Amino acid sequence: MSKKTPQTTETKQPTFVEELLKNGTAVLTAKTRDELAEMVNDIPANVKYGVGAVGFNPDAGVFTIRVDISND
Amino acid sequence: MILKGQNFRILVYDTTASKFKCVGMATSCQITQGTNTDDGGTKDDVGMAAKPVVVSQNWSVQVESLNVSDAGAMLTAIKSLTPFTLLWDEVSTTDNQTPEEAAFARTGTAYLNDLTLTFNDRENSAKSLQFAGSGPLSTVSTTPAFEAISAGSYTKGQFVRLFLSSDNTAAPVAVIAAARQLSIHVSMQLESATTKDTPGTWEVQEPVALNYDITTQALVRGNDTITSAVGAKSYADIQTIKETGNPVKWKICNVSGDNQRTAGAVIVSGSVVITQLQTNNPNKANSDYTATLTGYGAYTVGA
Numbered sequence: 001m002s003k004k005t006p007q008t009t010e011t012k013q014p015t016f017v018e019e020l021l022k023n024g025t026a027v028l029t030a031k032t033r034d035e036l037a038e039m040v041n042d043i044p045a046n047v048k049y050g051v052g053a054v055g056f057n058p059d060a061g062v063f064t065i066r067v068d069i070s071n072d
Numbered sequence: 073m074i075l076k077g078q079n080f081r082i083l084v085y086d087t088t089a090s091k092f093k094c095v096g097m098a099t100s101c102q103i104t105q106g107t108n109t110d111d112g113g114t115k116d117d118v119g120m121a122a123k124p125v126v127v128s129q130n131w132s133v134q135v136e137s138l139n140v141s142d143a144g145a146m147l148t149a150i151k152s153l154t155p156f157t158l159l160w161d162e163v164s165t166t167d168n169q170t171p172e173e174a175a176f177a178r179t180g181t182a183y184l185n186d187l188t189l190t191f192n193d194r195e196n197s198a199k200s201l202q203f204a205g206s207g208p209l210s211t212v213s214t215t216p217a218f219e220a221i222s223a224g225s226y227t228k229g230q231f232v233r234l235f236l237s238s239d240n241t242a243a244p245v246a247v248i249a250a251a252r253q254l255s256i257h258v259s260m261q262l263e264s265a266t267t268k269d270t271p272g273t274w275e276v277q278e279p280v281a282l283n284y285d286i287t288t289q290a291l292v293r294g295n296d297t298i299t300s301a302v303g304a305k306s307y308a309d310i311q312t313i314k315e316t317g318n319p320v321k322w323k324i325c326n327v328s329g330d331n332q333r334t335a336g337a338v339i340v341s342g343s344v345v346i347t348q349l350q351t352n353n354p355n356k357a358n359s360d361y362t363a364t365l366t367g368y369g370a371y372t373v374g375a
Contacts, residue, residue, distance in 0.1 A: 055225025
């Protein structure tokens with residue numbers, strides 16, 4: 001009988017949050033501005049961060065925002 | 073061949089990557105090297121000509137860029153009063169980024185002492201950085217540790233707006249109605265800290281104070297219902313705040329929605345006092361007003 005893989009209730013952090021925590025900075029990319037706003041909202045509440053202005057890269061057709069861990 | 077401006081770039085040392093990186097989306101840069109002189113003329117000199125003798129040297133760098141994605145990082149950097157390591161050099165014509173170790177290349181430590189972020193309606197937003205050198209400039213003899221930057225994004229000014237409250241306790245939820253222009257200007261006051269202990273002729277600077285102001289320009293609306301309808305600040309509201317003279321809270325944020333009035337991620341926030349309000353009403357043209365808001369205490373970067 002094959003062993004059942006234990007289920008975990010822990011939610012994995014989005015990749016950009018991992019990158020943010022590791023490097024202190026991350027550039028978030030999304031197809032729409034709303035999607036980008038949702039991504040910013042996914043940053044854990046205990047992380048103090050600062051954001052830049054939402055930009056648009058016409059070559060890639062994506063919206064971007066830079067997030068930095070705050071030094072305050 | 074005469075060097076073109078795109079092949080003369082300012083690079084900033086990224087302490088996380090331990091590498092120099094070009095200032096992204098730069099449109100121009102200016103480097104100023106100055107000297108202070110004492111009049112060395114004495115009675116021993118024949119004739120009337122002055123005789124300036126160099127006693128100290130200073131340098132500064134200004135960079136203009138269309139990249140405001142790092143607005144939060146820059147606002148934090150100027151507030152944290154920490155110096156940057158800068159490099160200017162000729163860069164390769166193949167990528168306009170790779171340093172070439174030109175004879176005029178120099179590197180040194182400088183404070184970001186002036187930062188202006190501009191968000192104007194239907195224009196690409198812009199950033200102006202001014203650095204004041206502190207200490208010596210060194211020539212560049214070996215290839216500096218360098219990392220290429222990736223393509224940046226344009227931010228249209230209408231997607232970043234200023235919101236105000238009516239007093240210094242309420243949250244700033246009312247957007248400036250019919251706004252056209254917005255800029256925030258932060259300046260760090262530096263004082264010479266050069267002493268007899270300082271080697272060479274280069275001046276050393278030390279930050280002593282930080283000031284900021286926000287300037288917004290908007291059209292004047294008559295007695296219509298915009299204020300009550302969307303919670304916006306009109307000319308009359310700004311006038312009341314100005315005349316009351318008390319600080320109010322503000323935030324500059326990313327906005328969305330049909331009229332770009334729905335506040336999103338906060339770029340920066342704080343308290344201000346409105347110190348100047350001017351309305352312009354030329355014949356056969358729209359009336360507008362310009363308000364200058366002077367920072368009251370420290371600002372907060374980000375959410």
